[in-house]
Amino acid sequence: MKVKREKWQKEFSEWYNELIETAGIQDKRYPVKGMNIWLPYGLKIMRKIERFIHDEMERTNHEEVLFPALIPETEFQKEAEHIAGFEGEVYWITHAGLNPLEIKLLLRPTSETAMYSMFSLWIRNHADLPFKVYQIVNVYRYETKHTRPLIRVREISRFFEAHTAHRDFEDAERQIREDLEIFDRLAKFLALPYIVSKRPDWDKFPGAFYSLGAEVMMPDGRTLQIGTMHNYKQNFAKAYNIKYETETGDHEYAHQTTFGMSERLLAAVMAIHGDDNGLVLPPTIAPIQVVVVPIPKKDSPYDVVAYARGIVEELKNAGIRAHLDDRDEIRPGRKFYEWELKGVPLRIEVGPRDVEGGKAVIARRDTLEKSVIEREKLVDAVRELIDAIMENLYNRAKEFLESHIKRVDSLEEAKKVFEGRRGIVEIPWCGEESCGLEMEEVLDAKMLGTPYPEEKAKIEGKKCPHCGREAKFIARFARTY
Amino acid sequence: MKVKREKWQKEFSEWYNELIETAGIQDKRYPVKGMNIWLPYGLKIMRKIERFIHDEMERTNHEEVLFPALIPETEFQKEAEHIAGFEGEVYWITHAGLNPLEIKLLLRPTSETAMYSMFSLWIRNHADLPFKVYQIVNVYRYETKHTRPLIRVREISRFFEAHTAHRDFEDAERQIREDLEIFDRLAKFLALPYIVSKRPDWDKFPGAFYSLGAEVMMPDGRTLQIGTMHNYKQNFAKAYNIKYETETGDHEYAHQTTFGMSERLLAAVMAIHGDDNGLVLPPTIAPIQVVVVPIPKKDSPYDVVAYARGIVEELKNAGIRAHLDDRDEIRPGRKFYEWELKGVPLRIEVGPRDVEGGKAVIARRDTLEKSVIEREKLVDAVRELIDAIMENLYNRAKEFLESHIKRVDSLEEAKKVFEGRRGIVEIPWCGEESCGLEMEEVLDAKMLGTPYPEEKAKIEGKKCPHCGREAKFIARFARTY
Structure with a gap:
């Protein structure tokens, strides 16, 4: 890596952009701004994340569906807040072949308006509820802000x-809790500590009753939203006529929720775990968990390649994703550099002395520490190190997150945080939109919202620093991606 | 099923359209013509087909990539034949948000023009070749013909x-042979017999040097193309400047090939193996391979549900996808009907007498035959029946295909075939385009092309029935989907 950690604490962009390409995640040279090409290695990592999501969806009885990517203008225009929120950033298809279309089509920016007229056909009776479906698809948003691979793109x-429908508000709330549990399992799987905030009303999803957002702390002190859960109440059900027959024969509008995530999950992994040498992948999603590099020596009687191959075989048989790098034409130092750049969690090096002594050198990607292990204890050692790496990645990211959350009582203290190493500032808040918006302005930061679940106890006796009235909430502010 | 087999030999459409929805494959009511929604059961089957394709790609060292779905007009216009072939059926994105785009974007109808300017950046040296990538994505074609789910749609x-680049024509030819081998393995996996034809020049892929097409025989005697392989020679490499440095330091244009398939694979499976009672799935792609239905009897001392559950557990432990249908509120007859409709290969029924006697009744979906099996031999019996079903499905489809290929010497004989039960007609042909096109007109059929690999021996002494000159090829004609 050309850009070093010391620097990227402040200049994250440069480091990130270099890594995206050098580690083989995406190619940014596609000739449409904000649309990038997934390269094989990046896609393999993303597929592992998706596999976990698919498995979680199956575990929680969500069914997979696939809707068309094109939505007729007429469907899109049924829920007023939703249109207002998205119309500035949709791509319009106006022609097909050489002719104009009778009804314009738009590329989905999200799928509510594609799905919900079908929901009204599918959901008839209380026995159809809860109704839970999901899809992993491409969506399009004409971003006018600066684009950044995986983080802010025009093609996600x-x-x-995930889209669900429920008989009442309570069951929709139960779904939100399930979403939070799934999200928590996924975040652990990625070794990503996070916080959840309930968005202020002026920043909720267009059409939602309320929105939750999950944020991680990026190395430059800005936050990145990597998950959202929305309770729509009956807003969309009324616009799309999603009704069900109750046990007593009445007809009620369904309550709905959604749960959204994206390739930003990978951006968070890259940014939070990465270092001067490149990617640092959690072993859970590393396409290669252990790379074995033989280091032959001329005139040595020991066959290091055969020894290395034996290790790879044994690791594979133990269910570990191991790879033998026996390329002749490339020197070991160069191989180490490449595999570190690609974030492979463990590297095993074997030279003639290791063969002779029945040992191997094992290097951790997260700490760069090396140790010598007995050949016969290698599989166990690898298993233990994989666990240790997961724990270390999570713990050091958690420490970083926690050290970047500061609770203050005044706007002056808050300003200082943003002048310094940034992070999240928590400020007592009266709950008025006008105070919230003005604090955003004064701090040049976004209100992420209020801690979720709510922290009632901690605001007693506190005042809103803007208006001086009694605080009803803790409000979180941050510079965001 | 409302529509019966006797009828759908001739009126395939009605049967097919009914099955698509009743078996839970797709919902056709999406409000854009030719764009359908994948329902959970259909998608599960399709995912099994895709899994096999992913595995084959990995086996043959193709790397997975994902390109954006949007292509700038400027990239699309680099290869003249390709534009001419597709410009009548592309969807145009002309606006984003509230503004017109400076450069119009189109939705990919196929990805040559999205990929190849990147290939010219990625491929530099002979060591980069062969270069082999693939993706499974959504593509768009504004079909003006009658649309039909999975078969002719506007959103595939x-x-x-798969897109490949090679150092020379010979290596590209080797790739085509590999594609044919992959296709053959996939077709066996789906129990689909097929034929391969080299398309006539007037029907090759726009921009290709030559095109191969693989066809199956549908129950109504029409053919369905389910795979294509194209050798592009250097046509696209010249348009997109894909050059590599040879060992001697010269710069040569790469040779390219592509290999294409789609959800039509599932359409072929549905149409060819299906029957009066609905889907008949090859066990290889059945989400549920064995459904176990307990048939309780009032006042019986035997716990049939527990017995059935034990069978399901044992089957699952043996790696068989088994499902217990213990729904209380639905009668066994209704369950049989539902699972037959969904094409589950084997059904096991257990009543009190089976529990008492340590037996189970097992019913094959393909033949509808039932037999009584000893409980302790059940897993082995299921394994054997799964193999027997695969074999039977393949053999009966092969017999149907072969009985619908007729080799004739005159156009009169050929016409009779199309008046009767249809199928494929093979006719000697001089090789002239004018003769080929006129025979298409006379027969009201399409020339699929010439058998591939070529059958030189079989045309000796034959005449082209249109012009009377010596035949150089066998030409295949069919009514097609």
């Missing part, structure tokens, strides 16, 4: 969206 | 495309 090519 | 949501 891996967009996860 | 599961489109497989």
Whole structure:
């Protein structure tokens, strides 16, 4: 890596952009701004994340569906807040072949308006509820802000969206809790500590009753939203006529929720775990968990390649994703560099002395520490190190997150945080939109919202620093991606 | 099923359209013509087909990539034949948000023009070749013909495309042979017999040097193309400047090939193996391979549900996809009907007498035959029946295909075939385009092309029935989907 960690604490972009390409995640040279090409290695990592999501969806009885990517203008225009929120950023298809279309089509920016007229056909009776479906698809948003691979793009090519319908508000709330549990399992799987905030009303999803957002702390002190859960109440059900017959023969509008994530999950992994040498992948999603590099020596009687191959075989038989790098034409130092760049969690090096002594050198990607292990204890050692790496990645990211959350009582203290190493500032808040918006302005930061679940106890006796009235909430502010 | 087999020999459409929805494959009511929704059961089957394709790609060292779905007009216009072939059926994105785009974008109808300017950046040296990538993505074609789910649609949501680059024509030819081998393995996996034809020049892929097409025989005697392989020679490499440095330091244009398939694979499976009672799935792709239905009897001392559950557990432990249908509120007859409709290969029924006697009744979906099996031999019996079903499905489809290929010497004989039960007619042909096109007109059929690999021996002494000159080829004609 040309850009070093010391620097990227402040200049994250440069480091990130270099890594995206050098580690083989995406190619940014596609001739449409904000649309990038998934390269094989990046896609393999993303597929592992998706596999976990698919498995979680199956575990929680969500069914997979696939809707068309094109939505007729007439469907899109049924829910007023939703249109207002998205119309500035949709791509319009106006012609097909050489002729104009009678009804314009738009590329889905999200799938509510594609799905919900079908929901009204599928959901008839209380026995159909809860109704839970999901898809992982490409969606499109004409971003006018500066684009950044995986983080802010015009084609989100891996967009996860779960859509559910329920008999009442309570069951929709139960779904939100399930979403939070799934999200928590996924975040652990990726070794990503996070916080959840309930968005202020002026920043909720267009058409939602309320929105939750899950954020991680990026190395430059800005936050990145990597998951959202929305309770729509009956807003969309009324616009799309999604009704069900109750046990007593009445007809009620369904309550709905959604849960969204995207390739930003991978961006968070890259940014939070990565270092000066490149990617640092959690072993859970590393396409290669252990790379074995033989280091032959001329005139040595020991066959290091055969020894290395034996190790790879044994690791594979133990269910570990191991790879033998026996390329002749490339020197070991260069191989180490490449595999570190690609974030492979463990590297095993074997030279003639290791063969002779029945040992191997094992290097951790997260700490760069090396140790010598007995050949016969290698599989166990690898298993233990994989666990240790997961734990270390999570713990050091958690420490970083926690050290970047500061609770203050005044706007002056808050300003200082943003002048310094940034992070999240928590401020007592009266709950008025006008105070919230003005604090955003003063701090040049976004209100992420209020901690979720709510922290009632911690605001007692506190005042809103903007208006001086009694605080009803803790409000979180941050510079965001 | 309302429509019966006797009828759908001639009126396939009605049967097929009914099955698509009743078996839970797709919902056709999406409000854009020719774009359908994948329902959970259909998608599960399709995912099994895709899994096999992914595995084959890995086996043959193709790397997975994902390109954006949007192509700038400027990239699309680099290869003249290709534009001419597709410009009548592309969807145009002309606006984003509230503004017109500076450069119009089109939705990919296929990805040559999205990929090849990147290939020219990625491929530099002979060591980069062969270069082999693939993706499974959504593509768009504004079909003006009658649309039909999975077969002729405006959004092909599961489109497989492999793109390769090679040092010379010979290596590209080797790739085509590999594609044919992969296709053959896939066709066996789906129990689909097929034929391969080299398309006539007037019907090759726009921009190709030559095109191969693989066809299956549908129950109504029409053919369905389910795979294509194209050798592009250097046509696209010249348009997109894909050059590599040879060992001697010269710069040569790469040779390219593509290999394409789609959700039509599932259409072929449905149409060819299906019957009066609905789907008949090859066990290889059945989401449920064995359904176990307990048939309780009032006042019986035997716990049939527990017995059935034990069978399901044992089957699952043996790696068989088994499902217990213990729904209380639905009668066994209704369950049989549902699972037959969904094409589950084997059904096991257990009543009190089976529990008492340590037996089970097992019913094959393909033949509808039932037999009584000893409980302890059940897993082995299921394994054997799964193999027997695969074999039977393949053999009966092969017999149907072969009985619908007729080799004739005159156009009169050929016409009779199309008046009767249809199928494929093979006719000697001089090789002239004018003769080929006129025979298409006379027969009201399409020339699929010439048998591939070529059958030189069989045309000796034969005449082209249109012009009377010596035949150089066998030409295949059929009514096609």
